[in-house]
Amino acid sequence: MKFRIPSLAAISLLMTPALAVGQGIGEADANGDGFLTMQEVQAVNPEITIEDFNSMDSNADGVLDEAEVKAAQDMGLMEAPSTD
Numbered sequence: 001m002k003f004r005i006p007s008l009a010a011i012s013l014l015m016t017p018a019l020a021v022g023q024g025i026g027e028a029d030a031n032g033d034g035f036l037t038m039q040e041v042q043a044v045n046p047e048i049t050i051e052d053f054n055s056m057d058s059n060a061d062g063v064l065d066e067a068e069v070k071a072a073q074d075m076g077l078m079e080a081p082s083t084d
Contacts, residue, residue, distance in 0.1 A: 025066060035063035 028036055028044045038053045041064070056064055056072045064072075 025064075025069060035065055036069065037063050 025034060025036055028040050030040050030043065038048075038050060041048050041053055053064075054060070056068055056077060058068055058071065
């Protein structure tokens with residue numbers, strides 16, 4: 001699998017603060033299990049593709065945990081929560 005900068009840039013523009021980790025995974029976690037599924041991510045932002053999701057799912061378990069969301073934030077793929 002190739003690392004594609006344009007795809008990663010697109011993800012950063014598409015992801016919303018609802019997926020931010022600073023206060024937990026947040027409202028995007030519809031079932032409250034502490035993980036984000038592809039369906040939960042797409043409910044917040046339908047433009048996210050399976051390829052985008054898979055690029056953030058570093059352990060390939062089919063869900064994003066807080067560490068993966070934080071890593072995505074650190075890489076600029078997802079917005080961090082505002083501190084206002």
